[in-house]
Amino acid sequence: MHKFVTKGIEAVKGKQQFKQLVILPVTADAEKLQREIDAQEEKNETPKFEDSNTIEGVLDVYEKSLEDKYKSSFAGILTYMNLVANLQKVPEKKFKDVTPDKEDVKEYEFKNGKLRVYLIGIPNGKLIIHCGYKNEQPEDFVKFRSLKKQYLEGKVPKKVQHEKRRIDTK
């Protein structure tokens, strides 16, 4: 089990907010860390731990792990995120709703080349939960939905407001 906080994505800017999950050990003081991240981001600072190490989210970790041949596709995914953040229509082959039936919290997938990024809907934006590759999708969906469940269950109920399933577009 983990604790979670969220942080922004510096490269993505728009009318919708895009955030990424930060996975913490169960002993972490998540509420305190979230306040510190929010305060630092408010001042346009890169969020750091008390020991000055940068706080890395799932997308940061993923980007670091990428081989050079995938860097271009990754830049493409960030660009599509910018387009979606600015409410622009993009092809379904690049960004689509993958929410299962009867699921309240919407799920999305960005894809470009062999890269895949999995997100959920949050108030006024999207939260990146997990990232992976084309040939690992079945396992990635399992991991994504497990993290999603843990994250949502860890939130205080009165603060939880999720993007409800809608018939209209993303």
Added chain:
Amino acid sequence: MKREELIRNREYWIVQIQNSVYNLIENFLKERKFNKTQLADHLGVTKGYVSQMLSGEYNHKISKLVDLSLSFNKAPIVTFVDIDQYIQDDKDGKVSIEHPLNSTIECFVISSDSKSVLRLDSKFSEILMANWYKNSSHSSVSTSVYLDENAYSINYSQYNKLAQSTENGK
């Protein structure tokens, strides 16, 4: 990846143009109520070529882009801007991600007593929109203009809603 790094990345601009082409085609399909086969016939290309464009994978010669644009009765206006200035404008919130290829520039002007609506011609609209992009953030912005000694208020973020209600009211 930092935002500035993304903006200086070739993939960012390739995706922007590919998405503009995608939106050009999507809008045309909606207007004409065409399916992909009819569109392919209209363009004199294969269905596969149409599918490629609709999946955001367009990457052909400039001459093909021009032919495509003219087929849709659109002029492919290309503008080059200083990238350092673009990055600074982006930081200052002065950049719109709406590329001229896929935005409809129309302005409606409401009289100060809210009783009259004027639909501005495209040239005047372009001037006003360029002014807005240059000087304003993208929250709801309004400004006043004086035409024939009457004061009119332009609210850029509301013009779509007004356009609909104006059409419905006729």
